[in-house]
Amino acid sequence: MAAPISSVGAMEIAERLGGWSARHRIAAIVLWLLFVVASSVLGGMAGQQQMSSAEDSFxxxxxxxxxxxxxxxxxxxxxxxxxxxxxxxxxxxxxxxxxxxxxxxxxxxxxxxxxxxxxxxxxxxxxxxxxxxxxxxxxxxxxxxxxxxxxxxxxWFGKAISEDFERAEWTAVPLALGILLVAFGALVAAVLPVALALTAFVAATGLAALASHQFPAAEATGSVMLLMGLAVGVDYCLFYLRREREERELGRSAQEALRIAARTSGHSVLVSGATVTIAMAGLFLSGMPMFESFAVGTILVVLVAMTGSVTVLPALLSLLGDKVDAGRLIRRRRPRRQGRVLPAILRGVIAKPGLATALAVAFLVALALPALGMRTELLSLRQTIPASDPLITAYEHIAAEFPAKAETGEILVKGPAGDLAALGEAREQNGLTRITIPLATEADLDRARAAIEDRPDAAIHGDLAFSDDYNARLKDAVLPVFAFVAGAAFLIMLLAFRSVAIAAVSVVLNLLSVGAAYGVIVAIFQHGWGDELVGTTGAGAVQAWLPLFVFVILFGLSMDYHVFVVSRIREAWRQGMPTRSAIFHGIGSSAGTVTSAALIMVAVFSVFATLSMQDFKQLGVGLAVAVLLDATLIRVILLPAALSLLNDRTWSLRRRPTIGPPEPAPLTPVS
Incomplete structure (x- = not known):
């Protein structure tokens, strides 16, 4: 994992990578294709090492x-x-x-x-x-x-995972392509980000297969990689391509437009990619193989997508030139007109930042309140599979008629069982005594544990015991992972923008969006409020691993467009604008790009909310809600309000330079 880089260093690296790729465009494209093919072939030859039951137990x-x-x-x-x-x-x-x-x-x-x-x-x-x-x-x-x-x-699970994965792929990709078509109005420009995201996913899948021999793969890792690969890969390319198109519309040469895009959007991509990577690395502190598998897969797909965005994308743009607008389906107005709603909202927020902050925070806290009663557990079959499915119907009928046969467990003893044999039906096998016991409730588990308390040669085997041990391990992992991810995000933003205020605001805003997402997840899937809207029945609990995973993912993803927006604000400030005018300019000038990026993320995550398994539904809803709040309430109201309250204190560690990057066409300044 690379060390975080400073803002100036990231700009120089991004500009040099983009410049080299533009000058050696054929070589850059060929090297990318060779990398994708080689990664895929080597991964296929090595095969994927699946996680064993023991490795995922505690x-x-x-x-x-x-x-x-x-x-x-x-x-x-x-x-x-x-x-x-x-x-x-x-x-x-x-x-x-x-x-x-x-x-x-x-x-x-x-x-x-x-x-x-x-x-x-x-x-x-x-x-x-x-x-x-x-x-x-x-x-x-x-x-x-x-x-x-x-x-x-x-x-059931084999079919569900296979069909769900295929449906997610064939639904999310057209959705992303459709949003990009509206954003760019041209077929070639819309296809580029999707194509690069998919090739990044293919390459990362091959690399993940190789890595699985060190970090065995969890069953859902492929689905998580697809979700993250599409969301991040498309967004990174979108930022870069949109900035290059904007500079061309301002009359700059193709070479100069690419240079500016590399220095600005390329910088944002590097900082965002570093943030997601380090945030996901926090999962290694959990000591849980499933999270380690998720971390490896996500880190690989993010790093590959980031690399493609700052290397092969500039090469393709240099090769295509103005042909990137080929296949135009929507006529673009020039000069681009700013809407009226966003400027009006921003003027009101910047004029009364205290009131705007209070109202927005109150709304987010209200959404987060149900999370105070969050109940997590490793979901059972009845909670994971739709209640109407014939498999669950069969299970319910068997459990109702023959409860002792439906939910049992075992006490395993090395050698003779002694008094433990009286607890149930005992049989000896290969030196082990296996005692079948009822194991349907927490009371059953407590009795079994009390019985073997003084027997280190005995252990309990069964679904309920596994779930309880898993939850205990998960609780121990929460605090170190949360602290590492929040601390790492703070340090990255501090190094990227040289501002304690921006770093602190970024972390607080992330915590608010995560809390709101938790509240919505609990409301829908634990309490069943509006569960029919996502085609499910409330499970009565949240999947045990979900809160930790969602926290890490959101801390990484929120930096995606957060870094992009703050970079545009800083760019305007570097050109001499007062802080409040820079806030207005930066958010307004990035609005179209961020809206498109957020829509793509929400669309991809919403597809996962339609899948069969309760795990993916909860994950999809949580991520979609958080991104939607981030891109609207937080970006349009809380971020400008917080920075307006800070005013010039926003740039606590940075002095205004005398020379900065070329300034885009300004919006109307805020008085």
Whole structure:
């Protein structure tokens, strides 16, 4: 991870990279393509190392998994069939007849229903491949049945992740392209950022496969990389391209326009990329492999997108010249007209910054209030999968009729169990005693832990124990990660802008937007307020890992356009404008670019809010809400209000230079 760079250093680096790429455009483009292809091929050859169950477990749950592994025990994949009727004979015969199952038996009876259990033959990871044969055999009996178990759950998640990933890709990309078409009005200019973002994602995916041999990949890492790659990659290119187009419209030569874009927007891209990278690196302090996998994937896709934006993009712009406006679909007015709404809002905010700050903060705090009652847990199947899905319906019916069979766990003991054998059904296997116990409630877990308190050779194995151990580890990770990310963001902004005030304001504004996002997540997914708007039913809790991950992501992403806006304000101030006029000018001149960037992020995150799994819904809604608030309430009201209150104290560590970058066409100054 590169060390943070000063503002002047970042400007010089960005300008030199852009200048070299523009002068050696063919070489820059060829090198980029070779890099993408090589990364993808090498990643494919190496393959992706998936995270094991033990690596993603903690405390007693990890001890239990390691005990099973040391004993060479790999439990077969099991399945339950609920028979609606009293004659299970045809069902048992049908399952046996497929040749795909062993130990087929009647497990329990209750009223007019029978529960049949069996284990799948062969490798447990391949159980879902055998399921279609059993499904067809059950259908042929004419008996009404419902199935739930390893194969059906794996099939659902495999299908959901595959289809959701494909749907996200094929929905988010056209949405981003459509927004860019409106922003630029030309097909070529709109396609460039999307193409660069996708190639960055492809290259980063290959690199992530290589990195997975050191940091095993979590299942959702690919989806997180797509989400971040599109949002950040498109935005970085958008900033650069929009500034280059603006300078060309002002009559500057192609070479001069590229130089200015490299020095200004290129600088913003480098600072933003460094911020996201360092923020994501904070996840390594969690000590949790899943977060480490997310961090590695996100850091790679951000660094690749950042590199492409300051190297191959200038080369492409130099090669295309004015042809970047080819395929124009929307006629652009020149000179560009400023709207009336934003200038009016900014004048009011800058004129009465105290009142504007109070009202905006009050609104954000009101949104954040539900977060005070946030309840986090590792969501169960019933909370993760839509309640209307047949898989959950089957589970609910089985749990209602046969609760002891639906939610059980085990106490594992090395050697003889002694008094623990009285707690449930005990059996010896490869030197381990395995005692089956009910494990459906916290009371069950407390009793089991009390029973093995003085037995270091014993551990509890089961979903509830895993969730509890996971949450305990997560709570220990929150404080160090939060402190590192907030502190790193402060230092980066301080180094980038040489201003304690700007660094402090940036962190406070981020905390407000994160708090508001938390409040909305809790309101929708814990309390169920308006949950139907995102096509779900409130889970009654927030996914355990989500608050920490959302905090880190938002601290990184909010710097995306925050750095861009503050850079435009500072640029105007460097040219001699009074601070309040510079605020008005910087926010107004960046409005179109920031609005387009924010719309793309909100669109991409909103796509994830439509996916099947509750995890992605919560993540998508939280990020979309935070970005929307950042780009509207915070950028248009709180940021100018806070800087107006500070006035010249905004630039606490910086003296106004006598010479600065070329000044764009000014807006009407604020008196």
């Amino acid at each position: 405390g007693g749950s990890r001890q239990a998994i390691e005990m099973l592994d040391a004993a060479g025990i790999e439990d077969p994949a099991g399945e339950l069939v609920l028979v609606h009727g009293t004659d299970a004979g045809p069902v048992i015969a049908a399952v046996k007849g497929t040749g795909q199952a062993v130990r087929v038996k009647e497990a329990a009876r209750s009223g007019g229903k029978v529960l049949v259990s069996f284990d799948w033959k062969g490798d447990p990871d391949e159980a879902m491949d055998h399921y279609p044969a059993v499904r067809d055999a059950l259908a042929a009996t004419g008996v009404r049945t419902e199935t739930f178990g390893s194969a059906t759950v794996d099939l």
